[in-house]
Amino acid sequence: SQKIEQNSEALNIQEGKTATLTCNYTNYSPAYLQWYRQDPGRGPVFLLLIRENEKEKRKERLKVTFDTTLKQSLFHITASQPADSATYLCALWYNAGNMLTFGGGTRLMVKP
Amino acid sequence: EPEVTQTPSHQVTQMGQEVILRCVPISNHLYFYWYRQILGQKVEFLVSFYNNEISEKSEIFDDQFSVERPDGSNFTLKIRSTKLEDSAMYFCASSPQGQMGEAFFGQGTRLTVV
Structure with a gap:
């Protein structure tokens, strides 16, 4: 069965640094991969989508890479701010x- | 900006009772979903709905669950006989084009079964 793995340990970084989160998946070759943000008690909010033929996608301080050979996506937040503290979710569409x-x-904590 | 709205925000129910969770998806979207999130755990897929029928369901979505789109705007999740383990946050989501785009989530209904 398909599996999506993210580091379950919280990532603590200092304000201004770059946060890098990892998403690995198995048993599937997705055409699209997405990243969402979730704040406590709230629904996920879409951030970025990357297609299988795109190596990298950027949006403001966010950058996503997609390596279909490694079956891995990396999510970067540059110049991180305390307001970036949240849980970041990797997501894949299955079954058409x-x-x-x-x-x-992965829970990200940015300390001032 | 269009958004998915869910009601109620919090529901407390006795074990064995039926509950209906309500959602109003974004009006021009075609795909509708329900998810649940038990406290401290991952967001889990329950069911998807397209063209007035269930298109996919997970193992969690057993016979005690059902979904309906009774009119052109509402999308409901019914749990027939609630169990303690049904206590969770339930999220409704909609998408305009399925896998080629994003899903838009509501703010959730917190269901507490006592």
Whole structure:
């Protein structure tokens, strides 16, 4: 069965540094990979989508890479701020868009 | 900005009772989903709905669960006989184009079964 793995340990970094989060997946070759942000008690909020033929995607301070050979995506936040503190979720569509499946998420804490 | 709205925000129910969680997806979206998140755990897929029928469901979505789109705007999740382990945050989501785009999530209904 498909599996999406994210580092379950919280990532603590200093304000201004770059945060890098990892998402690995198995048993699947997705056409699209997405990243979401989730704050406590709230629903996930879409951040970025990257296609299989794109190596890298950027949006403001966010950057996502997608290595289909390694079956891995990296999510970077540059010049991190305390407001970036949240849980970041990697997600893949399965079954022709009928099922968006999430990894367990990585909690990011940015300290001032 | 269009958003997915869910009601109620919090529901407390007795074990064995039926509950209906309500959602209003974004109006021009075609794909609808329900997810649940037990406290401290991952967001888990329950069911997807497209063209007025279930298109995919997970193992969690057993016979005690059902979904309906009774009119052009509402999308409901019914749990027939709630169990303690159904206590969780339930999120509704909608998407305009399935896998080629993003999913938009509501703020959730916190269900507490006592």
